[in-house]
Amino acid sequence: MLWTRTLIPTMKETPEGAEIPSHVLMLRAGMVNQVMAGAYSYLPLGLRALKKAERIVREEMDAAGAVELAMPAMSARGLWEQTGRVDAFGNVLVQLTLNRAGRKVPVVLGPTHEEIVTDLVSRQINSYRQMPITLYQITTKFRNEERPRFGVLRTSEFLMKDAYSFNTSVESLGETYDAMYEAYCRIFTRCGLNFLPVEAESGPIGGNASHEFMIPAPNGEDAVLHCRACGYAANQEKAEIGARDGTPPADVPQKPLTKIPTPGAHTIEQVSAFLKCKPHKLIKTLIYMADGAPIAVLVRGDHDANEGKIRRARGAEQLELASPEVIEKVTGAPIGFAGPVGMKETIPILADRDVQQMANAVTGANEDEAHLVGVNPTRDFTTDLFADLRNAVDGDPCPRCSRKLALRHAIEVGHVFKLGTKYTEALGAKFLDADEQLHPIIMGCYGIGVNRIIAGLVETSCDKDGIVWPMALAPYEVLLTLVKVPDEASMKVAMELHDQLTAAGVDVLLDDRECRAGVKFKDGDLIGIPLRVVIGERGLKESKLEIKWRWDKDAEKIDLDRAAETLIELVRTERRGAARFLNR
């Protein structure tokens, strides 16, 4: 492709509103163009990279035995009401109304396709002989983002590979799940991504039933706890915390319990400012409804409660924060003044292990505008259970090897999940087993954000000059840069090379613009094509071409008369070098 025949609108300046590297560079390299907040056009360069990622995903899904289909974006809202997901998605669900010959038809634009694929399967699959089967598609999904941002990382419309497996047993689901997990590892490795599979909150199947695939990146919106020593990795929602010292410090004398008026201070920040103490000296008391009954949960003031852990510790199915009315009734005080000492009603009290080792802490006094100081667990209140009830933080002990967990920010690019029978039961997708018995089909789901593969790569593979593409995703593999235009001799050499490489299946871009060579070199670095070939008068005189890898500092020279063979060989070798690219 000649640069002048396509559309690569590079920019020198950082575009307004773009903050993180991937957003800045994808705009500056002319890969994408914003149509509205949360919706981007992929320009030729961006689309070529996206299509390469899509192709790798498709090849590996096919190789793993998944079967491709394509479901429409539109479906009737009624289907989503049957599974309760109109409410569950809330504002995220994009809805519209079609006007059909005098009838209004409420429609949902799919944010994902569990309902549609299960509805299909409920009609077309009814025997154990037709399973296991994994159906997948690579199609546009729609989600209403309250605040779309970070370029193509978070948009209202995006390309997603979503796969759904249908199995007759939990064991069979396990096999499919493992096959998908392996396929995901191959996909992200081939894409040249430094990725980390992390444990994630699992659904009804329980156990080791959900993983997210993360790209560690300082600007990532997700938080991951990672133990570099033993390799344990989990997202913040799921990460367990290793053994913690459960005894209060013996050398700290216990102060007397004292009530202090704290007018207007009800948040942790307000109380610590008012009492001039650090948040970790406070005990936060949260009132939850666990399967409809109130419980109190205590965590240290600088920690965040983890609802999954609380739910499991309590053995509850449902857990939600109590309403202000319930809090007032149970504690005797309005929100912000609850505490474990002297509550109005006797309810179960669960405390995080870190609360166990606190001494002379601060809590709410269960009355308006007052707190207690000198609060000591055991002496001043009793708890029903000490357990791991909070989100892990940087430096917490690893649950496997007890060494330190590191908190890392990351971009989620994939998720595999054992769904169980939630959708198949709601939509009546059943099968007959070999004994003619009816059972609900057991499902798994497996998603990849294809745009995020591209944005995640750019975010983590760039330098001050621009993007550094691996061969696998590079919009073009070779960039032929003409030093002087017009110049008949170099144009002739360039076109010959262009045609020879193209004929050999190499993706070539020829920069034939009439502009200074310096501009071309800068643009070449910006768009990040792996192998740059400079074609200039000086080199031609010596029958040499200068070549340079985007990630190398130095250029080298190759013979002009064998240039095509040399370049083709270099490209083929580098294509197999995904691992080397990652470790460079």
Added chain:
Amino acid sequence: MLWTRTLIPTMKETPEGAEIPSHVLMLRAGMVNQVMAGAYSYLPLGLRALKKAERIVREEMDAAGAVELAMPAMSARGLWEQTGRVDAFGNVLVQLTLNRAGRKVPVVLGPTHEEIVTDLVSRQINSYRQMPITLYQITTKFRNEERPRFGVLRTSEFLMKDAYSFNTSVESLGETYDAMYEAYCRIFTRCGLNFLPVEAESGPIGGNASHEFMIPAPNGEDAVLHCRACGYAANQEKAEIGARDGTPPADVPQKPLTKIPTPGAHTIEQVSAFLKCKPHKLIKTLIYMADGAPIAVLVRGDHDANEGKIRRARGAEQLELASPEVIEKVTGAPIGFAGPVGMKETIPILADRDVQQMANAVTGANEDEAHLVGVNPTRDFTTDLFADLRNAVDGDPCPRCSRKLALRHAIEVGHVFKLGTKYTEALGAKFLDADEQLHPIIMGCYGIGVNRIIAGLVETSCDKDGIVWPMALAPYEVLLTLVKVPDEASMKVAMELHDQLTAAGVDVLLDDRECRAGVKFKDGDLIGIPLRVVIGERGLKESKLEIKWRWDKDAEKIDLDRAAETLIELVRTERRGAARFLNR
């Protein structure tokens, strides 16, 4: 691919609500599955065919120098208000509202992308040096169909290839237009479609500036006039009519003009029934507003007025049917009783040439509940102009060679159109020429309905047993049918062949289902794979395999020991045989 590992839910019965062959067969062959009225899932077999069509379109667009990009479905409604297309599309435009952090954002789902691409170009292209350029995409489009029908032929969501060219002159646009026209011919030929490019109504550029690509089919929703003698073809809106005899018959005595009460009869059908005469004995009088002033247009009762022809004959920019108030004011009678004799006001009267040769006709009397009989043009009323003002019908003379035009129904699969500067002027897309002068960019647009390639092929290439695919679009090229399952010997032969053919790049489907051979043969004919290979115990004993082309009556035998080579060679030859497929 093994049949048991994919999802091909064939059906024996004609599904309810499906009327035309493509709809019936795509459902019966398990290619598609309806999600809601106007939205279909493409199941594995359907998606494979669709992807093959998409690939052919992409290859030919690339070969013609067009550059691919991908624009989002969503865009801000404001952009569409700038070009007036919110009103122009009316109910066809799918609209929704996004809820963004307390703000409502009105959004349009693109039915096509002129606004978005022109907005992009207005920002990224500003010099004559950047043109000509043709940008295209193959993406999902959304249109609210009042009555979606005919399966995937008319849906609310469909895959469209839309291309937009940007040129600096009308001559350059002409070159791009011709290149696109040629690319379209190659695409439809490669797809094995019997297609007909027809002239269509052109926009502001005028001249030979619009063509539609039609697949003649009895169930097609479009009407085309075609002269088999000279090749002239145009859609009904555009088709001209050759010279017609403009003199009234000399041998018919003129009857006296007589008024007859016709209570309750105001349509052509009612009047002809009431007066017991054929519709072609009536003169239909239509009152139009041409650039704001009323005119009367006369056509024979069995003909339809053609507004494009009327507009051009009158030299008017705008033309619309007059309101009931204007009709009553101008004619002195309510709708249904207008006539050219004794109108209340003197307005221009234009008559179609066929009216010129009528004698003793029937017209409205310009008074309520009355008609005139024995009306004779010239004697009873004068006209300002006789011209071609009606839609051509079957049997009309060809405008080129005067032989007979045939009316054919057809499915529109493509459209090329010289747009001019409508969008670039509305959205400020201008360029500087070599003399630094600003001009609006000149546009063309070029669309292909990718789903219609598939539906159009099925509609026109099928027999009583099912679909007959050409190699180019066939979901699989070869079907290996196992006569007996389980049978180790035949399964071994089949798997070896399957793997050898797959390794050679041939798309193979192996029917390994445990069911009667008869069912497999019927399903094989239904899904229409071009080359069927039967693997059975009897053949294996003789070291022979039976092969049969889907479109041939008879099977033949090939040697088992050279089967892979033979089949690969047959497939490769047939792949080059698009023309032969069409002429079989």
